[in-house]
Amino acid sequence: MTEESIGTLRLGSHGGLHLLVGREHYRIAPEDLRPLLLHGHAVPVTASVTGEREDGTVVTETAIVGHAAVNAPGRAVKVFTVSGHFIVPLVSVQRVARGEAVSAPLFPLMPEGWG
Numbered sequence: 001m002t003e004e005s006i007g008t009l010r011l012g013s014h015g016g017l018h019l020l021v022g023r024e025h026y027r028i029a030p031e032d033l034r035p036l037l038l039h040g041h042a043v044p045v046t047a048s049v050t051g052e053r054e055d056g057t058v059v060t061e062t063a064i065v066g067h068a069a070v071n072a073p074g075r076a077v078k079v080f081t082v083s084g085h086f087i088v089p090l091v092s093v094q095r096v097a098r099g100e101a102v103s104a105p106l107f108p109l110m111p112e113g114w115g
Contacts, residue, residue, distance in 0.1 A: 006022065006106075007021040008087050008106060009088055009093065010096065011099055012027065014030060015030035015033070016028055016030040016032075019086075019102060021081065021083045021084065021086070021106065024081070026045050026047050026083075027046050028045055028046075036077070037090075037093065037097060039071075040070040040074065042069035043067065043068055043081055044067055045079060045080075047065045048064070049061050059067050065081055066079065066082060072088060074090065075090050076088060076090055077090055077093045084109075085108070085109040086107060087106075087107050088104055
């Protein structure tokens with residue numbers, strides 16, 4: 001497992017979840033937590049993308065870079081990003097979202113048929 005594949009899930013200052021994967025920083029918005037955790041709906045995972053225009057103006061935009069969804073048995077959240085695929089026990093995500101835990105590890109998820 002490389003350092004880039006190690007991930008952490010943390011609560012953000014405004015109630016959303018932050019996913020730190022190596023040097024990458026992703027986010028699940030606060031308004032997406034209820035659909036994800038209570039209803040099991042897939043929600044977007046976003047990141048801030050910064051670019052510079054020809055005139056030197058710096059532009060920052062939010063881009064959808066993956067999604068998160070509760071797995072079929074309903075016991076874990078699978079997170080799919082451009083940096084990799086991860087899984088976290090549902091109870092750990094719930095505890096972080098409620099502020100009962102500071103963080104939870106993101107475990108690398110290998111595609112079926114691999115390994």
